[in-house]
């Protein structure tokens with residue numbers, strides 16, 4: 001009897017602690033004075049079964065219901081979800097010191113990459129890596145891109161001869177992977193031909209991790225948002241990502257030994273390692289190899305795929321682009337210098353990223369109690385800034401579902417409302433690889449459009465995966481390619 005009483009007593013104490021933990025922030029979103037999604041019992045607010053829904057479409061529906069700013073509990077975390085441009089300007093620029101962190105993942109120093117780094121570590125890493133991505137320093141990394149694009153287009157030509165209608169997605173993924181392998185790590189790979197090196201396998205595996213594919217994934221994600229300690233225990237980076245860190249270290253060491261210089265991302269990291277200052281650690285430098293691969297691979301391939309899709313559906317835009325390419329290049333070959341004059345092509349990339357953004361949101365964590373537009377926000381609140389609902393908001397982009405690249409031409413700049421187009425995020429933590437990705441996309445697309453007409457087919461459709469937290473990944477991209485004269 002005594003033992004039973006002790007067990008019951010312990011159970012009661014356990015439940016009391018659990019209840020206290022799960023409801024510790026109750027009252028926070030209710031105090032904001034904005035619409036919110038009610039939590040259920042001790043759980044956070046819905047949705048819970050991520051693998052069953054398109055998170056992108058679900059989010060759009062909430063904005064239709066609640067307006068530009070609303071709130072929910074993401075597990076135990078109070079979360080403000082907003083597309084209000086003024087709110088976003090405050091959070092990502094004006095009050096950046098109160099919102100320095102993008103995520104609340106815990107990692108040890110040696111596994112901290114720029115995208116998940118917090119506070120002073122982020123400041124030090126960003127200061128260190130930013131010069132690597134400026135136009136001048138990028139030059140050495142961009143030149144190999146042209147050769148890789150040429151090789152890929154040659155392979156596409158072979159494919160189109162065998163059968164003009166095919167799924168181009170794996171070739172686009174292979175192209176971006178070959179580009180990262182070469183420009184980032186000095187490795188010659190042939191992923192565009194389907195050669196799956198260890199490097200390629202790791203790259204595919206890293207991105208699949210960011211989706212809830214089944215019940216188990218939904219349960220793990222929902223559980224970790226209620227018990228953030230789970231993520232802290234598991235560590236953020238998976239086994240394939242850690243292999244990329246090892247590879248980065250091995251290449252750096254080998255080049256040091258042989259005194260080789262390639263002018264790529266690895267060489268930049270070697271320079272940083274020589275001038276190391278706390279809080280940056282040698283392990284942290286090696287970890288940045290992970291970010292080049294994870295942040296730059298699927299995002300760029302996805303944008304290329306969506307551009308191919310949009311141009312198949314909008315042949316008149318494609319013809320205008322063909323004219324632009326001819327008038328800029330004439331008989332000379334396409335390179336990273338003359339693509340700067342392809343303004344309509346760059347506008348087409350922006351318009352594609354508006355309607356089909358590769359990443360669908362960016363986030364900040366409130367790091368000091370503060371007030372934004374009259375809302376008192378306590379430390380620890382997450383600010384979620386989805387871009388897709390903003391990109392299709394009629395007030396921000398009239399005729400939002402019409403494909404109109406000219407919205408992004410310089411002469412129409414005044415019609416764009418700042419902080420409404422956020423395909424690369426915004427403010428101090430905006431995508432560091434934006435220029436790199438833009439050049440890569442423009443080089444590849446201009447070479448593809450110069451050689452082929454992309455033709456719509458009944459199979460040219462975009463089918464997306466359910467449960468994608470941050471990305472807009474489609475299954476395949478079937479098009480027909482007709483050679484130009």
Ligand code: HEM
Nearest residue numbers: 115295296299300358362424425426429430431432433437
């Ligand atoms: C079309 C291609 C790409 C898209 C759409 C894209 C999009 C984004 C977005 C939305 C963010 C979040 C920004 C924010 O929080 O405000 C981001 C961050 C980041 N991106 Fe990209 N990205 C692309 C390509 C790349 C490439 C090629 C690289 C590297 C070579 C890269 C490296 C990063 C890094 C390191 C961050 C974190 C920056 C920080 O927290 O300081 N991205 N990207």
